[in-house]
Amino acid sequence: MVATARPERNEKLNLIGLEKGDYKGRPSTLCQGCGHDSISSQIINVAFEMSLKPYEVIKMSGIGCSSKSPAYFLNRSHGFNALHGRMPSVVTGAALANRGLMPIAVSGDGDTGSIGMGQYKHIVRRNVPMVYIIENNGVYGLTKGQFSATADVGQKLKYAGTNELPPIDLCLEAIIGGCGFVARSFAGDAKQVRELLKSAISYEGTAVLDIISPCVTFNNHEDSTKSYPYGKAHEEKLHDITFVPAYEEINVDYEPGTGIEVKLHDGPTIQLKKLDRDYDPTDKLQAMEMLVEAERKQEFITGLIYINQERATLQDTLGMPQTPLAHLPASQLRPPKEALDKLMADLA
């Protein structure tokens, strides 16, 4: 799906001859400054830079402000704005029908953490290849400011008062659910979002991106842990992440031993340059411990939290052919008359 030939040196056109504009969507109807819009523009950038074929991408979502955003990027890709909390099942069906498609899905913390919890847990368990973006603002935006299940304890909302229930950590949920690509980021950190998106798109399996995406209208006050000010002030990166496409040679700009490279199946590499802490995203227990500690200490830690490329995708688990089922000709879909006749004979 990802182009691998050497790039032309043409600024305006990408490898498949498309302009940035070809990856744009309809004008956004979200609030000015909504985190979701900045994520949409990173999706547009990444799709352009990676030269994704728009017709190979499907844009999937549930219901919410976040789930509206697929209308605001990749106009040339088919999209499916499904039901509240039910995007994962629709993606699963589409992925089974045509494994050649790459689902880029956008959900919200309510869409995934509340009504969608069951489908979320089960899609990562099945390891359906897709990019699963959660635009996490700790609040129900579209219904005007109720708490979602990811709101931290003690959070206050003008509308809903104080939250006293523990937050659901959607990254931790994904990891114990068997997900092999789990990252957290911040809509205010465009570069990191971009690199993680590229890595997720190149990953074979369910890739979860839990992106804190402030709701400027209902949950952006300083003391909200899901706000821009808080994020900018408190974001702590696990590492400095760079995605290196298959066709570029990897030039390491850091001391040996002060970084990790993760080679992805189809060629590209994820470079993780060490920052303050030693962190190995291939260590499941360390990842879980980090998340539990982070919640206890109210730390806002971003980066590639966990990666594991060992699991088979759902399509491979089911032993499906490379040809998309949706492309099978009638001749392969309907057995011959002889087959029926023989069967009838057996049942006589």
Place this chain on the structure above:
Amino acid sequence: MVATARPERNEKLNLIGLEKGDYKGRPSTLCQGCGHDSISSQIINVAFEMSLKPYEVIKMSGIGCSSKSPAYFLNRSHGFNALHGRMPSVVTGAALANRGLMPIAVSGDGDTGSIGMGQYKHIVRRNVPMVYIIENNGVYGLTKGQFSATADVGQKLKYAGTNELPPIDLCLEAIIGGCGFVARSFAGDAKQVRELLKSAISYEGTAVLDIISPCVTFNNHEDSTKSYPYGKAHEEKLHDITFVPAYEEINVDYEPGTGIEVKLHDGPTIQLKKLDRDYDPTDKLQAMEMLVEAERKQEFITGLIYINQERATLQDTLGMPQTPLAHLPASQLRPPKEALDKLMADLA
């Protein structure tokens, strides 16, 4: 709910003058030897020994062979056999209506791990006081032998072939979901089931008991990790657990330092006698690590995995009165006419 006076020395009657028989249910219609039936009889024993007032208990369940079992114990208690996967919401409603009731709920691995995943995660998050028993056999019994989401990788079923999806660990799910009482046991280990049941009943909050309960009809072959033979051969206890009621003084039968006592809110104590390993059930990270390792190594570890008494129950979080809402008199339910008149005046 738990009687606290010193027990009479009468064998046949318990503290509240009931016989064992008063805690029995209707004759079971489950298969001969089904693990669920042995759990039912432990519930009967425990309720009798703890002198539970039958009218203070409500028996709750979803749908499945396991969920049928509340009909087979505590005939003198009200019961609610709800919908598949939806028991938690019904329990929540009943617990809000009458906080004086103690829900003893029985579910299955399919009922909780598949269709019920969302409600399961959210009831532990709300910390609704109840005993949440999962009779876990790795299979759908009542629908005749499909895999459930807790089946281990590589498991084989006559009917359904080989399972290739990773198991959902319902204990791990509970712990990261904020549950403060998480235990795993084995229907073949009557004593441990009993002690854990007593502890769970005495715990204030959601107490999850994930009990491996073999399905003798569809999943009891030697190489099934949810079978009697496998359980008997492989069960590894974290500790030797003894529940000591409030009215008994605790006589420790082990060397100091070779055991842990957990004192519960309303008086009783859980004694955990050290066996092979050092294990502290109050250490969340250790608990999570143990579970992850156990799954990796295919170990069957039982006992009180995690306990934490710090969280408020849902009723307290909501600031509800001690009087059950269902007992409020009409005078407290309907405001006086003056209140309405004043309101109408304000709106004029």
Place this chain on the structure above:
Amino acid sequence: MSTADVLEQPTQAAEQNRDNIVNDFSIVVATVNGSGSQTANGLLARAAFKMGVPVGAKNLFPSNIAGLPTWYTIRLSKHGYTARREVSEVLVAFNPATAQDDYAALPAGGVVLYPDDIKFLEPRSDVIHYALPSKDIVKKANVDSKLRDLVANMVYVGGLAYLLGIDVGALEEGLSHHFKGKAKPVEMNMNIIRMTLDWAQENLTKQDPYRIEPMKATDGLIMIDGNTAGALGAIFGGVTVTAWYPITPSTSLVDALNAYLPLLRPGEEEGAQPYAVVQAEDELAAIGMVLGAGWAGARSMTSTSGPGISLMTEFAGMGYFAEIPGVIWDIQRVGPSTGLPTRTSQGDLISTYFLGHGDSRHVILLPGSMQDCFEFGWRAFDLAERLQTPVFVLSDLDLGMNVWMTEPFDYPDQPMDRGKVLSAEELAQMESWGRYVDVDGDGIPYRTLPGNTNPMSAYFTRGTGHNPQAVYSERPDDWEENLNRLQKKHETARTLVPKPRVERKEGTEVGIIAFGSTDSAIQEARDQLREQGVETSYIQLRALPLEETLRGFVNAHKRLYVVELNAEGQMCQLIRLFMPERATDIIPLAHLDGLPLAPSYVRRAILEGEKK
């Protein structure tokens, strides 16, 4: 320099000017969603109301948080008509995005107020223009930048006040009502209004005929929205457990519960709240909580809309079959599917009546006024506990979210009916009891609540087949008898649900059947029809199952027009099933475009039907 200066005003308007049009026209305010114009619009409606002028306000807003266009229509009617009209004579064009279209839609002789930075591309000579320097005024007022957009809306309030003659005192009163008496915001907003008035005095000359003049027509009335009314009703009905999941347009009902419960139901235990309002993880959980609580003896409810109702299907069937009380409000919006979340509809009637697989029919209340919303708020609990079944209340967005004027509410005229619940003592008096035994022949059995100390009281509630003793049974006769009893119970429900409101005109062959939010439009249409020589009787249904009052009404007329806001004539179908012998005389007038019903639709359709 605004278009107003360049355009000479139309003569025709000048003529009209001679005889004023007083308290009989409509205003449409076009603004940007999320710009805070709701305060200004509500204020205008309330001011007119306070001046004693009958007012009908409809908010037409998008499914969006901020940025998309929104319209607010205020109808002033000395005749007391409050329904939506298809035209508005006075346009407040404060949304550049729609200004051109809104402007084009003005009727000849209409009036437009607009900020002077808007330019109309196709200026009209048949409307009267007033440009307002809103930016300047707000700048002069130097309010905190964050609030600037908010207060900017007060400019058109001031402009209208000057042109239409809205009483400034009424505005001030309205503001302090809105801000619950907080002086600062009231002052800040009044300041803008006054500045605009002053500016208008100097710069505008009234050239249009439209005026609002004081009346006494609203004395003793109140203004309220149906979701608040329903919540108040529930509070006076003793609701103790509410489980819900946010969804437009039902959310504000629970908001009102949260706002009023602490005031009206403080309770007796120090610092404790004798009620629970829980935001569930979804609607499946919400209805599960409602039934769990109803089963355990609480008065429990939820509030949702179409998609939520769909998700409650399985539990609805269980509540019906296991006979568990609970109240479910459906504030209807346009479906199928996600549909138009911010538009009104009466489209969930059939799917809710038959909600659940297998043979199930539910009790549904159909509020048709603010008073109904309040009354059904408490009565729904009495019915649910009396009938031991989930009771649905089908309101809609127009009732639920628009502010209506209404007679004040009556205090419940009956004590609470907690239904057939047996106490431990009562049980002790009986030698036998069975949960599903039809003792009284009305199909309604007796129940016990968990916690009942009488050992006889315990039983096992289930969605599977059971005998009268609630014991699991697959016996064919047990199943058939149980379902027959449930049907008998449904017949009993016919006699207990709220009766329709009937307005019979002797001698006419034409009857109008309607329900819900369309009442005002129907009444106005009937007046218009009368003028055109078509007398009509009218029955406003208030519940399902249908009952004998309706039968009598139908049999007293030759042709019956069933007016409803859905595509398939759902109520019409249910009435045809209720009275097959009159099926062909029962004529559907069904129409759904998301807007509140306009009298003109009814008038046109019935005139056509009557070949006039």
Place this chain on the structure above:
Amino acid sequence: MSTADVLEQPTQAAEQNRDNIVNDFSIVVATVNGSGSQTANGLLARAAFKMGVPVGAKNLFPSNIAGLPTWYTIRLSKHGYTARREVSEVLVAFNPATAQDDYAALPAGGVVLYPDDIKFLEPRSDVIHYALPSKDIVKKANVDSKLRDLVANMVYVGGLAYLLGIDVGALEEGLSHHFKGKAKPVEMNMNIIRMTLDWAQENLTKQDPYRIEPMKATDGLIMIDGNTAGALGAIFGGVTVTAWYPITPSTSLVDALNAYLPLLRPGEEEGAQPYAVVQAEDELAAIGMVLGAGWAGARSMTSTSGPGISLMTEFAGMGYFAEIPGVIWDIQRVGPSTGLPTRTSQGDLISTYFLGHGDSRHVILLPGSMQDCFEFGWRAFDLAERLQTPVFVLSDLDLGMNVWMTEPFDYPDQPMDRGKVLSAEELAQMESWGRYVDVDGDGIPYRTLPGNTNPMSAYFTRGTGHNPQAVYSERPDDWEENLNRLQKKHETARTLVPKPRVERKEGTEVGIIAFGSTDSAIQEARDQLREQGVETSYIQLRALPLEETLRGFVNAHKRLYVVELNAEGQMCQLIRLFMPERATDIIPLAHLDGLPLAPSYVRRAILEGEKK
């Protein structure tokens, strides 16, 4: 010593003995659920079938895995009647728990076979007794202890073989059919049968009149259950994606898919399976996967029952509104709620037709035979893709899980219809395209599939209001036009769904309307009615929406009896809505107790209706 020895056999039986009752009686086998008696019972039915005798078998089993009582009735009818009869003359009383009741229910002159360790408490002199030493026989056979209970059932097979004259060859053939030719189990079971035969030869004297004698009435027929037939149909219909969640009685349909897909659809890629069958986490996910796959161009389906249908409500509405193909099988069981999971019903008709909030009406196929199950298995996909909508197939437990004899299935007579799907090339030829534009005037728009390389092809599927270009719209006219088009599409569906089967009797005023599994009972009832002087016409409906054939049939008769297995006369209600002008002539004969329809019910009800 068995009761047979102590009781002298009734003279009356002796008399009957003189004239045998051949191929015209019923056997009921009463056993313990889970004891493996299904093999024995199926074997008996198949043996009779192989002897050329028309046979109707009904399995009446509990919602339980093992231990509860179960009954299996085998009707032998030289007339070819296969419907359930209310009495069985021959009882195999192998379940101690029910033996006394089963025994008491025998008609006078009836026959009972039973293990000699059962004692009847109230011995009857009007029935004939045969006690079988099953324990001894099994002991002698010394089979592995695990299998003992299983093979024990062969004792009554042997006993019946001796008494009724069942051909031993047919039994052996039946066993090897069941065990797919595996010699060992065949031998083990045959051994018991032979031992029993030998024992019977020596110890039993035939005293009853019942006999099975070879016929040629089943030549060219096959035996199969409807779930297998439906699965085969789906396989010949090109199903590629199946998402399901286990639920009785639908599970065996997916089991059959899993069994036959590898055989019939091996595919061309080495070691790969060109289809996917996924066990979802619940029905909400199953239907979501079906619609996701249908949207992406696969032929997708699910199979479920009542509770699953209820959970699919929200997605059903979305599929209808967003116009996405998919096939949903509902193997109906008794509802509401969990109801009777192992009993048959036709109770999901209305709730499924209107499934989903707002105005939605679905296309429903109603198989009435094994051939219909097969045909609708493939045709449902053609209709779903042609109409771009979810298509429901409402079968039931009687059709789905009981083995019926039937004509073999016809190979699809038409190539697959993939509907209006535009390729990149086709799009290139067009200067404009809109996902929801009604180009052909049939209400069916054109769609494109994801992966289409033509940039024009991309569109955004949503459950919210949209214009013909699939762009989000809240415009009243867009909404109304879109729903009008959907209604037009429903009218188109009327013309495309399978036509009813009609059997007109000239000159009669009485028409019977039915559908689904009741066909055999209706046919038999019609013969009985004819004997009593009531001629009837008969129309077997095969789909919703209703269509013109039905209208013609109704208009050709004065009184129409609608026979259905539900409590509220659901089809009757839909027909009354379809033909309001005839509403009062359309008479409900609805009845639901979980059992397959018996002709006697129809006969009695119609005789009553006709005052005969």
